[in-house]
Amino acid sequence: MAAAAAAADQRDRRTGSKILSRLKMDFISYWTCVLILLASSRSLANDDDDHHEMEEFLKREYSLSKPYQGVGSSGSSHWELMGDSMVTTEQVRLTPDMQSRQGAVWSRIVSIALKDWEMQVHFKIHGQGKKNLNGDGMAIWYTKERMKKGPVFGNKDNFTGLGVFVDTYPNEEKYLEAQKKRYTPRTQRIFPFVLAMVGNGSVGYDHERDGRPTELGGCNAMVRNLKHDTFLFIRYIRRRLTVMIDIDGQHEWRDCLDIPGVRLPKGYYFGASAITGDLSDNHDVVSLKLYQLTVLRSKKEEEEEEEEITIPSVDNLEQILRGEVEEGMSGVAIFFTVLFCMLGFFMLIVVGLVVYSHWNENRRKRFY
């Protein structure tokens, strides 16, 4: 009887240590898996997946930079000025820091062959006004129309194409304040605010609401009266629109918005414009650098993009406007997911071990 009990006990111990080592193995393989996951997410984040298969060429004919030769005076320049804009040695000033001005600079030539491109905008917004006593902002354009005055940062309303706005005055906030209404924190936007909109010729920009009804995405950007250089970066690749900003003087791009399924026709005009009202600012463009990108596409992607786009549009627009677009997991999200997985797994092991040792103890006790 005693011998049998001892044998059983030994067997239990053996299975016990087997289970323990199984757990250890699981733990190790889990860790390996976690490390691999972390490493791969790190490499994904570092290795901007568009860049290693992409070449870029500066297209001088679509770029505007110092010394602005002939801009504003000669018909042979690729760029044309409009309204109150003027060129100096340091910048193209779209508006001076004076009330009720509007100005623009437009490319004269359409971008026929450009499918994928990147625009790097070096700009400067500065003026006498204190915070929220300045306005109204500037815009970068890729549109069918050019040289049309209007209320949308100095361009016509119901434009056809892409507008990226640097809106420096919170009209909606002032409007709500006047009505004694409050923002909910979820919907509050901090100004200056960068925002993108795609128009098809019959969509209006809602100035009183700072374009909220047509906002594809945006971000806060404290760009006024800075000593260092400020940049905006608009990239259009495989129908994906990405806007980034570099405004902290650190030479680092910060994500602003990123939207897939943006359909923009080829052969539109690039331009920049700005407007002032009761409040004003200097809105300066130092340079607009356009890079043509050569992007490799899979057969499937080529087939998908074969159909010629004639009217600008955005896939799943309703969801984007409602803010329901599913976003890929960010690095931080991945990190926390993995962390919580690990914690959860660790807890499981601890609980398992406790339960097992209790069970083992009880079993042994029964034999004595």
Ligand SMILES: *[C@@H]1O[C@H](CO)[C@@H](O)[C@H](O)[C@H]1NC(C)=O
């Ligand atoms: C333009 O967009 C609006 C809003 O998305 C849509 O209702 C309208 O049908 C579009 N017009 C054209 C010509 O595509």
Ligand SMILES: *[C@@H]1O[C@H](CO)[C@@H](O)[C@H](O)[C@H]1NC(C)=O
């Ligand atoms: C823009 O389009 C809307 C809707 O089609 C129309 O009501 C509005 O008058 C248009 N505005 C301009 C300036 O063309």
Ligand SMILES: [Ca+2]
């Ligand atoms: Ca505004």
